[in-house]
Amino acid sequence: MAKITAGVATSHVPLIGVGIDQGKCEEPYFQPIFAGYDWTKEWIAKPENRPDVVILVYNDHASAFGQEIIPTFAIGCAEEFTSADEGWGPRPVPKIKNHPDLAWHIAENLILDEFDMTIINEMDVDHGLTVPLSAIFGQPDAWPALIVPIMINVVTYPIASGDRCFRLGQSIKRAVERFPSDLNVQIWGTGGMSHQLQGPRAGLINQKWDQTFLDDLTADPERLRQIPHIEYLREAGSEGIELVMWLVMLGALTNPKELHRHYHVPASNTALGHIVLENGK
Amino acid sequence: MAKITAGVATSHVPLIGVGIDQGKCEEPYFQPIFAGYDWTKEWIAKPENRPDVVILVYNDHASAFGQEIIPTFAIGCAEEFTSADEGWGPRPVPKIKNHPDLAWHIAENLILDEFDMTIINEMDVDHGLTVPLSAIFGQPDAWPALIVPIMINVVTYPIASGDRCFRLGQSIKRAVERFPSDLNVQIWGTGGMSHQLQGPRAGLINQKWDQTFLDDLTADPERLRQIPHIEYLREAGSEGIELVMWLVMLGALTNPKELHRHYHVPASNTALGHIVLENGK
Amino acid sequence: MDRNNQDYKAAFGDIPGTLVFTAERARKGYWLNQFCMSLMKPENRKRWLANEQDYLRDWKITTEQKAALLARDYNQLLALGGNIYYLAKVFSTDGLSFVQAVSTMTGMTVEDYQAMMAAGGRSPDGVRSIKEGK
Amino acid sequence: MDRNNQDYKAAFGDIPGTLVFTAERARKGYWLNQFCMSLMKPENRKRWLANEQDYLRDWKITTEQKAALLARDYNQLLALGGNIYYLAKVFSTDGLSFVQAVSTMTGMTVEDYQAMMAAGGRSPDGVRSIKEGK
Ligand SMILES: [Fe+3]
Numbered sequence: 118m119a120k121i122t123a124g125v126a127t128s129h130v131p132l133i134g135v136g137i138d139q140g141k142c143e144e145p146y147f148q149p150i151f152a153g154y155d156w157t158k159e160w161i162a163k164p165e166n167r168p169d170v171v172i173l174v175y176n177d178h179a180s181a182f183g184q185e186i187i188p189t190f191a192i193g194c195a196e197e198f199t200s201a202d203e204g205w206g207p208r209p210v211p212k213i214k215n216h217p218d219l220a221w222h223i224a225e226n227l228i229l230d231e232f233d234m235t236i237i238n239e240m241d242v243d244h245g246l247t248v249p250l251s252a253i254f255g256q257p258d259a260w261p262a263l264i265v266p267i268m269i270n271v272v273t274y275p276i277a278s279g280d281r282c283f284r285l286g287q288s289i290k291r292a293v294e295r296f297p298s299d300l301n302v303q304i305w306g307t308g309g310m311s312h313q314l315q316g317p318r319a320g321l322i323n324q325k326w327d328q329t330f331l332d333d334l335t336a337d338p339e340r341l342r343q344i345p346h347i348e349y350l351r352e353a354g355s356e357g358i359e360l361v362m363w364l365v366m367l368g369a370l371t372n373p374k375e376l377h378r379h380y381h382v383p384a385s386n387t388a389l390g391h392i393v394l395e396n397g398k
Numbered sequence: 399m400a401k402i403t404a405g406v407a408t409s410h411v412p413l414i415g416v417g418i419d420q421g422k423c424e425e426p427y428f429q430p431i432f433a434g435y436d437w438t439k440e441w442i443a444k445p446e447n448r449p450d451v452v453i454l455v456y457n458d459h460a461s462a463f464g465q466e467i468i469p470t471f472a473i474g475c476a477e478e479f480t481s482a483d484e485g486w487g488p489r490p491v492p493k494i495k496n497h498p499d500l501a502w503h504i505a506e507n508l509i510l511d512e513f514d515m516t517i518i519n520e521m522d523v524d525h526g527l528t529v530p531l532s533a534i535f536g537q538p539d540a541w542p543a544l545i546v547p548i549m550i551n552v553v554t555y556p557i558a559s560g561d562r563c564f565r566l567g568q569s570i571k572r573a574v575e576r577f578p579s580d581l582n583v584q585i586w587g588t589g590g591m592s593h594q595l596q597g598p599r600a601g602l603i604n605q606k607w608d609q610t611f612l613d614d615l616t617a618d619p620e621r622l623r624q625i626p627h628i629e630y631l632r633e634a635g636s637e638g639i640e641l642v643m644w645l646v647m648l649g650a651l652t653n654p655k656e657l658h659r660h661y662h663v664p665a666s667n668t669a670l671g672h673i674v675l676e677n678g679k
Numbered sequence: 680m681d682r683n684n685q686d687y688k689a690a691f692g693d694i695p696g697t698l699v700f701t702a703e704r705a706r707k708g709y710w711l712n713q714f715c716m717s718l719m720k721p722e723n724r725k726r727w728l729a730n731e732q733d734y735l736r737d738w739k740i741t742t743e744q745k746a747a748l749l750a751r752d753y754n755q756l757l758a759l760g761g762n763i764y765y766l767a768k769v770f771s772t773d774g775l776s777f778v779q780a781v782s783t784m785t786g787m788t789v790e791d792y793q794a795m796m797a798a799g800g801r802s803p804d805g806v807r808s809i810k811e812g813k
Numbered sequence: 814m815d816r817n818n819q820d821y822k823a824a825f826g827d828i829p830g831t832l833v834f835t836a837e838r839a840r841k842g843y844w845l846n847q848f849c850m851s852l853m854k855p856e857n858r859k860r861w862l863a864n865e866q867d868y869l870r871d872w873k874i875t876t877e878q879k880a881a882l883l884a885r886d887y888n889q890l891l892a893l894g895g896n897i898y899y900l901a902k903v904f905s906t907d908g909l910s911f912v913q914a915v916s917t918m919t920g921m922t923v924e925d926y927q928a929m930m931a932a933g934g935r936s937p938d939g940v941r942s943i944k945e946g947k
């Protein structure tokens with residue numbers, strides 16, 4: 118039986134990709150950014166922690182989806198996905214290989230569980246998906262895990278509520294536990310933490326709010342799932358709303374235990390947050 | 399305030415479009431097919447019944463959506479839509495003009511009501527949408543109502559349950575009633591009734607089951623919303639599943655009263671069903 | 680309602696002469712169906728009708744699927760992952776109506792099929808369930 | 814949770830220096846944003862950089878939007894319905910980083926903006942709510 122063993126959350130700041138792709142990780146600006154991933158790299162390299170599959174919850178940044186079609190929740194079911202060209206050429210990363218049996222299994226169960234998924238068989242994936250892979254797996258010739266992409270709209274409002282995202286995670290968990298093969302599955306939530314990329318208020322960072330969010334991933338998940346969008350917008354900046362994707366991860370876990378935390382300001386315009394949660398019983 | 403005044407359901411058999419487009423309505427084969435729409439044409443021509451907007455619930459038949467992207471529930475928010483080329487050239491019908499203010503208003507409210515809609519701003523619409531317009535409005539130079547298209551996946555399984563479709567209708571109703579302009583709104587459900595277009599069982603028709611379905615639109619909506627997919631498949635043929643779209647219409651009505659019914663076998667491979675329901679209190 | 684996929688799909692194989700378009704079939708027929716969609720463009724229909732073998736060379740579809748397409752063997756195309764709404768683009772391009780194309784799957788002539796439809800269609804009695812024979 | 818759109822959007826206008834990408838903005842900026850997406854193709858970036866005015870002629874965008882694009886006035890582009898994830902294609906094509914482009918919206922020099930970020934970023938105090946001034 119497949120099992121979700123851990124949840125991993127991380128910001129997906131494009132600059133992290135630039136740092137890795139251009140070999141700048143040791144430069145003084147980048148060093149504290151990357152240092153916080155060392156623990157995770159070591160942890161995930163251990164055979165007992167290595168995931169067979171990562172369910173990677175991210176948002177598309179107007180790369181695969183423009184205004185012509187805007188799915189609220191989408192799941193990638195194709196064999197593989199390619200890195201998107203976001204305006205500076207595609208990131209030089211390996212192809213993203215899916216586990217289509219598991220992806221379709223999850224898609225079927227989510228729809229039966231009344232999540233109105235959009236199934237995607239052709240899409241390029243942008244920094245929201247590839248930066249977390251690079252931050253945690255480095256620069257291998259092939260990604261060491263299969264990836265099931267789950268895409269959440271956080272661009273055009275209204276987006277799904279945090280609570281709906283949390284329940285999507287709960288439904289993903291039930292689906293994974295029904296999958297007949299023995300698989301070590303991790304769920305990753307990406308994006309955030311506080312940042313704002315637009316307007317005169319750009320550069321907003323709320324370290325106190327972010328740290329409480331990190332604390333409550335284990336201390337008070339019930340509070341987190343009830344946070345309304347307007348609170349993210351006011352407290353964590355207009356792009357801090359990406360944290361709803363962490364709630365999908367959180368919903369898929371049971372009594373998570375914090376194994377590792379990394380928080381650093383700034384990474385580009387963003388408060389970088391990263392956490393590793395062991396799944397409990 | 400906008401108000402849903404009536405629900406209309408009808409099969410959308412491509413042949414009905416052929417009959418109209420090629421001027422064959424008076425031929426003996428077509429005459430009994432079209433005769434059943436005469437009442438509706440007269441009814442809808444009366445000023446008090448003429449809808450400002452029709453919310454038209456239909457399914458795409460692999461025209462706008464192939465396998466690359468499969469939304470469970472989609473809503474068209476563009477200014478207008480064009481008739482699709484399904485392999486024999488586009489049907490010669492007027493452009494379909496949307497009411498984008500209302501469409502976006504409904505889309506916003508559905509997402510906030512936890513329906514995970516896909517918003518569509520570019521698509522061609524096929525016979526599922528255009529045939530009902532032709533059957534009821536004939537061949538005008540411009541459609542006499544604005545059309546909000548709502549697209550339900552009934553091609554790739556799993557599709558949404560009948561009950562979920564019914565609740566989608568309920569949510570549409572709530573959204574319409576919150577729309578600030580005075581609008582006479584109708585909701586149309588299309589597709590069905592019993593038919594099967596594939597395999598050795600093709601040609602299946604179940605008149606008894608269909609008639610009970612028509613009866614229960616007013617007599618027992620609670621039964622209809624609970625019908626599982628497998629019952630449609632066994633009793634109404636593999637394409638009879640399109641009747642879930644009638645349930646979206648039904649969910650948007652309150653204590654509907656039957657004004658008119660038309661049932662005829664055959665229209666091409668299909669049991670043609672058509673009903674007009676007045677919305678109650 | 681069935682809330683898990685195995686229970687949901689369990690009975691789909693029990694319907695006589697019917698192939699429900701599940702994920703398994705959708706995956707098997709992916710490129711076959713996408714090929715069908717290409718016939719929504721007049722220029723592609725022209726190319727296809729001019730030289731079918733040549734047109735098919737651009738598509739990642741199996742030898743079996745190609746043979747079934749060239750033979751317009753719709754039952755076989757369904758078995759190989761085709762879906763009727765997609766395959767409709769093939770018979771529409773051939774200038775066939777739904778009745779003409781659909782009848783070919785039933786082992787009946789078009790005339791017999793049309794006569795059956797005119798007489799009220801195929802009865803569901805006996806073709807609801809393989810197991811229960813009802 | 815707010816279950817209707819008016820309640821949901823009511824407070825969005827109360828956040829200082831922030832434009833939430835609602836349906837109203839998405840509709841206003843539709844072609845502006847779709848233009849941005851076109852820059853995901855290298856051949857389009859080349860054509861755009863070679864002759865911006867010429868490239869814009871193919872797009873249904875307003876004179877105001879065109880002027881703001883040519884001036885790289887990102888605050889104005891946001892006001893005219895642009896969304897930053899779309900507009901990122903424009904500044905990426907210019908070879909600018911997010912920090913370089915984003916700083917232009919704040920009235921600060923890049924250096925001052927970077928210094929603010931290095932010192933912990935912009936405090937939310939005083940910019941949470943226009944009405945409440947907190
Ligand atoms: Fe992001």
Ligand SMILES: [Fe+3]
Pocket residue numbers: 410459526589590640
């Ligand atoms: Fe249909």
